[in-house]
Amino acid sequence: MNLVLLRVGIDSGCGGIQGPLFADGRFEFIPIPDNRSLDQRTYGNTQGRYGQPLIEFFPPRLRTKMADQSMHVDPEFETFTYGDPTTPKRGLAKLLAGDLLVFYAGLEGFDCAVEPGLFIVGFFEVAFAGFARDFSSSQLRQCSGNFHVRHTPIFNEQKEVLVLVRGNQRSRLLKKAQPLSETRRQANGQPLKVLSREMQKVFGDFGGKISIQRSPPRWVHASHVPAAASFVRSLR
Secondary structure, eight states: OOEEEEEOSOBTTBBSSOEEEOTTSBBOOOOEEOTTOOOSOBTTTOBOTTSOBGGGGSOHHHHHHHTTOBEEOOSBTTTTEEEEOSGGGGGGGGOOTTOEEEEEEEEEESSSOOOOEEEEEEEEEEEEEEEGGGOOHHHHHHTTTSHHHHSHHHHHHHTTTOEEEEEOTTOEEEEEEEEOEEEEEOTTSOEEEEEOHHHHHHHOOGGGOOBOSSOOOEEOOTTTHHHHHHHHHHOO
């Protein structure tokens, strides 16, 4: 069995904000911008799962700019699909049925004083994964809700290198975020988000590469997978 950690969602470098974290541990998952403006879903016309328009989580100075900005909704947690055509994500094509793809995102206190950090926000228990070029018609239909599949121009451009992952019905977007990171200072004094000591006990240290701030997918070593999988599945 495999278990992989993957960073997703809006952040200060891609979208201008961290996702909102509430005092009771709930959160809103906010997608990154769709810079090609192909999607009709925008920050202004999309409500979060608690009924608040996503644009209201942006600071006033950004609301006019971002209200009509299309969103790149990926992963999506309605039919549980994730897609990516980039080289660092190609290894996800090796995921097998029953493997876990665990998503984490940057969040910051919205109605509480919680500093920006990285939190587990959801996971897929994999139904199937691979390159779109190798999928059957049935598999592609099951991924039709994915951003890269629903927009024909993008799909035609990316099909040969597009990795798609479909989760089964045991997949979920969490109700409450699970803290994953702690902040350390680099030699130059700049902050760096790394896997917290507590979470290293669960997931291991990825061969000493504990930075998860801007990292490729982190594959958990086989020795940690059983306990890590049990922990992830316990999250609600």
